[in-house]
Amino acid sequence: MPDLLDSPNSGRGDRPLTALSVGRDPKESGEDNRSLTVAVPTPLLLCQRVSKWYGPVIGVNQVTLELRSGITGLVGSNGAGKSTLMRLITGQLRPDLGSIEIRGHDAWSTAARRHVGYCPELDSFYEEMSGRQFVEAMARLCGYPRRVAIDRAAFALERVGMAGRAERRVRGYSKGMRQRIKLAQALLHDPELLVLDEPLSGIDPVGRDEFVRLFRDLASMGKCLLISSHELEELEKLTDHLAIMAHGRIAAVGTVAQIRDRLDNHPLLIRIDVKRNSPGDNDSANDERRRLAAGLLKLNDVVGVELLDARSEDAVDPVLVRARNPQRFFQELTRLVLEEWYEIARLETLDDSTSAVLGYLLRGRSA
Amino acid sequence: MVPDYNENEGEREAVSLKAANRSLVAVSPLLPVSTSGLRAWFYLVWLSWRRQARSQQMVWIAVGLLLFSVSLVAIFTARGAWSMRYWRWPYRQGPTYMQWADEVQLLASLPDASAEGQGVQAALAASVRGIILYSGFPIFSHWIVFLLFLSFLVPLFNLSFATEALGGERESNSLIWLLSRPLPRPAIYLAKFAALLPWTIGLTLGGFVLLCLVGGRSGVLALRLYWPSVLAATLAFSSLFYFMGATFRRPAVAAIVYAFFLEVIFGNMPGYLKRISIGFYARCMMFDAAGDFGVQPERPEIFLPVDGATALVVLLGLTVILLGIGTVVFSRAQYHEVV
């Protein structure tokens, strides 16, 4: 689905164009990108055609990503590959193909980790410690002297709103408090890139607003934030620079409006199986199918209809439809089916990534 | 070993400070400060050492087992068990060995015996008495040092603490906090090993000292002769089981397969197969040290011992090699379950 990623303007209006350029090889970047590459020689984060397998399952598939500053939202359903991508960026995993560089250092190297603050999704700590002890320990593991570590930990805890509650043992913390502690430890060494895996999950609405403010402030300081979530609305509040992940790929990138526009112009491939009236009676089946095809062609958004060969043992006849503006198309299709009463055995979007992006956008709009 | 990483740090701090004046969000209000990898490493050693104690059940079982063994040995010592003086022949029914020696002495003093015969019998009785009186050390060595301590307590203490060092972090998913710090992975591996040693050496060598001190004269002699082999075996076992912690998902189970199955099978095999067992070299060091005191393998032609110096070199070499391999493995490993 390359055209979804072919962004003529991959930045947002109020910040530099190269702040985010996702989904294509930077070496093949356009004119605008080149001019800015001269200004900032090494991007903060550069993933080039990164793939990662878990045995036979592909976790991340050919992802190319470049970040320089600002907040980028990474959205996708569970299992879409967001966490794997973040683990790759923070040097917890190694890509099987491709490369990841942070300020020119391989993400696996120690040098790269100095530039990265990571807030992982998993929820385990040194449970026997208090929140403050934990964050202090993390600061000391960054190599700060004791007094400095104590001060830095105190400051980071204050930033995440845990200063008054950090003396209790982590074991007794609520989910929200744990998230705050995780965020505090990521801020300790003042990293340029903050990789935050689902930082808002489990946090109450008031806490979310605090976090959103904090993230914006960090971004305004020139930090680069990569924040994942499976809720689009949540990230829309924070940034309109989004990358939608599906099946290990970055399926779409840009602002929500841009993605919707491009999706509307991108013909969607849909397979509709019409139930055959009486098995073996090919003529009547063809009638039904042709009737549907004719009905479909009358719809405004349908670009083309193709009748696929049906296997005689199946009791269905498949029809392949290409349609633009999916949301309107599906509304009209529903109306058509109900009015004309077609028996649809199966309806399937053949482009998985588009389907996933669409799922997100439709949900976002209906919300 | 661990490079400093304070390049540009001051500069970045200064930027952060400027930003702090501008915005409410500053990560640190402090003046520029340099970070030190070495400092972080030493802190990691201390932290890991302290965190080993968090597995309280493990520590309590280890200490309990040690104290139980020490108490048993103390009771045995008090009952004079380290000597054949009270052994009976026929088994548990007849007179004691000492009574037999007295009988021989008595026979020697019979008036109708010839002078030569009396002399030979007296010498025989004296040597039997000598053997009986000085049998304590071999008995202590065989049953307490070789059997209970070297075959069980040393592997158990090592396997529990060494597999828990990394395996416990992996099991509780907390390894990520170390792996996401700006510390080189080899440094993390070595730091945790350094933190592990006080526990394993403390329990094995400290435990051995206690066990020997309550073992009376035989125990003190055993301590003097055997402590280097206990130390060398501890280092080798620790590095092996620690390496297993970096490699296996269930390192403790892999470790008991090695310690209580393969070591037993290999250790009892004739020929050279037993030379891949750590216990064999520890035993060789002990036999070499205590050869003058009558402690030797039951059947040297089957046991095929190596000399003490070679055994020491093998054990120390094994420690270094396993540590090296472990460092490489850990540096390259991707722990899926921790992330």
Added chain:
Amino acid sequence: MGESLNRAATPELLHYRPWRGEFRTPAASVWPIARVALMSIFQKWMFWIIYILGLLIFLLFFFGQYLLSWAETQAGESDVQLGGWGRMNPRHLIALFRGFLKLDGSAESYRGFFAYQGYIVMIVLALAGSILIGNDLRFGSLPYYLSKPLSRWHYLLGKGLAVAVFINLMTTLPAVVLFAQWGVLESWEYLFERFDLLLGILGYGLVLTVTLTVLLLATATWLRRTVPLIMMWTTLFFFCRLLSAAMVDGLRFSPRWRLIDLWNSTSLIGAACLGLDLETIRPGNQPPWYEAALALGGVSLLCLTYLIHRIRGVEIVR
């Protein structure tokens, strides 16, 4: 079909429909719990490595019996020279080997097999305990079981059944195979004439199953974590064995001290099941089998009491 329907009608949508079958008793949950537990262990490659190691002893017995039978068919009538020691009929020599190695389908042969399996059974059970019960307790999967209409006893019975399967997979089953093999190799009559041996094998297996299962359930419920469980388990079965050997064989204490070695105690009761005399058991100086039964019964009772106590408590297993 579509034609016959009124096209304007509301389409028939999928509705939720509750299940209308009959619920079975909670006791029926025992086997599914055991099956899930078994599958979770069978998926571990570590288990298969240990199991193969455990089968080595079985294979030694199996092919040992086979080899000697085969050698018998190959042996000629003429005597063979035995180094410098003289000449001997090969059949007598094979019979001597069989007796010496206890590869003769006798009660001693089966007792030996069970006894040798001790080490590896202990290791498998340590693995099984930490995975089957320890994991449920540590990672909070117990509520999934207890949220169903079944009691903690059913849960423990299910887990116990899985443990029992492992124990028998490594002991009773191979022993029965050896018994059958001897019948096939030697004579069919053996299978009927020595049916008492088969009963003995099953009895021995039952003793092992009951005592080890109860002991494992209790220790795993108590300790939960893998390493402490392994420490306790090895202490019970290795340390106590070495200690009893040191006390009885080394320091000449009373043979009753052998009772602290639980595996030895099962071996004594097993020998009684197989109809063996005390004198045939190595190492010698053994206490009588009923004392071993008393000791094992005591330990099992203690473990059961502990389990009952935990189960009645508010949280068996937090």
